[in-house]
Amino acid sequence: METERANLHAATVYAAASGRLEHAMSIPAAMHLFLYAGGHWDQELALHQIALAAARQAGDRPGQARALLLLSGLQLITNDRAAAVAAKQQALVLFRDLGDRPGQATALNGLAYMHRVSGDYRSAAACCQQALELYRRLGYRRGQASTLNELGVMQQETGDYQAAAATQQQALELARDTGDLYCQSGALQQLSAVQRLTGDYRAAAANLAQAQAVDRELGDRYEQALFLTELGALQRLTGDYRTAIASQQQALEALCDRRDPAAQGLAHNELGLAQQETGDYAGAAASHQQALRLLREAGEPHGQAQVLNSLGELASRTSATGQAREHHSQALAIARQIGAPLQEARALEGIGHSHLHGTNPSLATAHLQQALAIYQRIGSPGARRVQETLSRHLLPPTPMQPAHH
Numbered sequence: 123m124e125t126e127r128a129n130l131h132a133a134t135v136y137a138a139a140s141g142r143l144e145h146a147m148s149i150p151a152a153m154h155l156f157l158y159a160g161g162h163w164d165q166e167l168a169l170h171q172i173a174l175a176a177a178r179q180a181g182d183r184p185g186q187a188r189a190l191l192l193l194s195g196l197q198l199i200t201n202d203r204a205a206a207v208a209a210k211q212q213a214l215v216l217f218r219d220l221g222d223r224p225g226q227a228t229a230l231n232g233l234a235y236m237h238r239v240s241g242d243y244r245s246a247a248a249c250c251q252q253a254l255e256l257y258r259r260l261g262y263r264r265g266q267a268s269t270l271n272e273l274g275v276m277q278q279e280t281g282d283y284q285a286a287a288a289t290q291q292q293a294l295e296l297a298r299d300t301g302d303l304y305c306q307s308g309a310l311q312q313l314s315a316v317q318r319l320t321g322d323y324r325a326a327a328a329n330l331a332q333a334q335a336v337d338r339e340l341g342d343r344y345e346q347a348l349f350l351t352e353l354g355a356l357q358r359l360t361g362d363y364r365t366a367i368a369s370q371q372q373a374l375e376a377l378c379d380r381r382d383p384a385a386q387g388l389a390h391n392e393l394g395l396a397q398q399e400t401g402d403y404a405g406a407a408a409s410h411q412q413a414l415r416l417l418r419e420a421g422e423p424h425g426q427a428q429v430l431n432s433l434g435e436l437a438s439r440t441s442a443t444g445q446a447r448e449h450h451s452q453a454l455a456i457a458r459q460i461g462a463p464l465q466e467a468r469a470l471e472g473i474g475h476s477h478l479h480g481t482n483p484s485l486a487t488a489h490l491q492q493a494l495a496i497y498q499r500i501g502s503p504g505a506r507r508v509q510e511t512l513s514r515h516l517l518p519p520t521p522m523q524p525a526h527h
Contacts, residue, residue, distance in 0.1 A: 123156050131165060138172050146176035147185050154192055161379055167196040187216035187225055194232060199381060203421055207236050224265075227256035231269050238276045239384065241423040241460035246276050267296035267305045271312065278316055279424050281463035281500040287316045307336045307345050311352050318356050319464065321503035326356050344385075347376035351389045358396045366396040384425060387416030391429045398436055406436050427456040427465040434472040447476040464504075467496035471508055478515055487512070 123130075130149055137145035150169035157166040170193040177185035190213035197206035210232050217225035234249035250273040257265035274289035290313040297305035310333035317326035330353055337345050354369030370393035377386050394409030410433045417425040434449035450472035457466035474489030490512050497505035 123153070124160070127153075127157075127162070127165070131169065134169055134172055138176050143176040143180040143182075147173045147180075147182070147189065149173075151188065151192070158195075163196055163199050163381070167193070167200060170196060183216055184220060184222070187213045187220065187222070190216070191225070191229060191232070198236070201381060201383060201420065203236065203240070207233070210236065223256050223260055224262065227253045227260070227262070227265055227269075230256070231265065231272065234269070234272050234276075238272070238279070239420070239422050239424075241456075241462075243276055243280050243461055247273070250276065263296050264300045264302050264305070267293045267300060267302055267309070270296065271305055271308045274309070274312055274316075278312065278319070280461055281496075283316050283320050283501050287313060290316065303336055303340050304342075304345065307333050307340065307349070310336065311349060314356070315352055318352075318359065320501050323356060323360055330356065343376045344380050344382075347373045347380075347389070348385065350376065351385070351392060354389075354396065355392050358392065358399065363396050363399040367393060367400070370396065382420075383416040384420040384422045387413040387420060387422070387425055387429070389413075390416065391425070391432055394436070395432055398432075398439060403436060403440055407433075410436060423456050423460050424462050424465065427453045427460075427462055427469070430456070431465060431468040431472060434469070438472065438475055443476050443480075447473055450476070463496050463500050464502060467493045467500075467502065467504060470496070471504065471511075474508075475511070478511075483515075486515070 130153060134146055134149045137143070137149065150166070150173040153169065154166065157163070157169070170189055174186060174189040174193055177183075177189050190209045194206045194209035194213065197203070197209060210229050214226060214229035214233065217223075217229055230249045230253035234246045234253060237243070237246035237249060250269055253269045254266060254273070257263075257269060270289050270293035274286045274293060277283075277286035277289055290309045294306060294309035294313065297303075297309055310329045314326040314329040314333065317323070317329065330349070333349055334353075337349050350369045350373035354366040354373065357363075357366035357369060370389050373389045374386060374393070377389065390409045390413035394406040394413065397403075397406035397409060410429055414426065414429045414433070417429060430449045430453035434446045434453065437443075437446035437449060450469040453465055454469035454473070457463070457469055470489045470493035474486045474493060477483065477486035477489065480486070490508050494505055494508040494512065496502075497508060
């Protein structure tokens with residue numbers, strides 16, 4: 123098909139111009155998987171726009187809905203998120219008017235992802251629940267697995283780690299039952315992430331090993347990049363800093379041919395965190411700044427809060443106290459606005475540290491105690507670190523509250 127790609131594009135343009143509307147709609151749909159897998163996203167975007175216009179001209183409402191779904195996916199990949207959300211919402215309205223429940227569920231699942239990455243967790247949860255209900259009524263287990271995977275990521279970002287682990291486990295079981303390798307990989311990686319965030323590094327490594335086996339079977343460079351980013355994060359936390367740097371560099375290399383600023387931004391941030399641990403502060407600063415630029419481009423506030431906290435931690439290491447406080451304060455504002463408790467706690471901890479040796483130690487105590495309460499509530503190992511800081515610098519030792527796993 124590669125040799126005929128330009129000819130098929132020309133045929134689509136000709137069909138639309140000459141009134142052969144059915145061909146103008148069918149050729150882009152037939153080329154979708156080939157163009158998507160080959161990374162020809164700009165061409166596919168143009169073709170789906172032609173298909174949508176043809177469907178509207180023909181008065182073909184099911185065709186319009188299908189074209190809008192495909193168009194939305196391409197707009198998301200090419201980083202036009204506002205247009206992607208609008209197209210997906212238009213598709214949902216059409217599917218509802220047509221009584222097309224599978225189409226509704228697909229549109230809702232896509233909207234859930236878009237709402238989550240923009241920090242609108244309430245809307246994301248509502249779309250997930252509606253999609254799940256439709257998929258369950260239809261008996262479509264593969265769709266249930268995909269939606270559960272998305273719901274689990276949202277639960278993780280909002281600090282409900284126990285629910286996130288249970289949700290990803292359900293997604294994994296359904297994905298295995300239906301043979302959905304992509305969803306298996308996603309569920310295993312996200313389950314590992316939850317275990318990493320709660321300090322269960324052995325379980326996290328075991329799930330990543332399973333994800334790696336699935337990714338090898340898939341042979342998808344993008345999935346391999348996501349795996350390497352998660353692997354590098356775990357390697358960093360277990361003290362293998364040089365290997366963590368190598369993993370993030372491999373992830374970024376694999377992402378070169380994919381326009382995904384969010385994934386690239388998170389890999390750059392993790393690379394910077396590992397560089398901090400090796401004392402390469404200049405390299406870390408460059409990595410974090412690149413991460414922040416990419417995540418702002420992607421319009422992803424959760425990732426921005428992560429990077430701002432990382433920049434604050436870097437500034438603290440280099441004794442730039444005022445700069446550290448400024449970065450953490452920016453992260454705190456974002457985290458509170460979207461409801462991301464881990465990033466809120468990291469910001470409060472960083473601000474508390476910035477006041478430790480200042481003229482008003484009560485500010486350090488107040489911020490660190492707020493951070494401690496959040497860490498304990500969500501079951502983060504950060505609770506022990508903050509308790510030790512408080513005991514060493516500010517307060518007499520107090521018993522640790524049990525973390526909720």
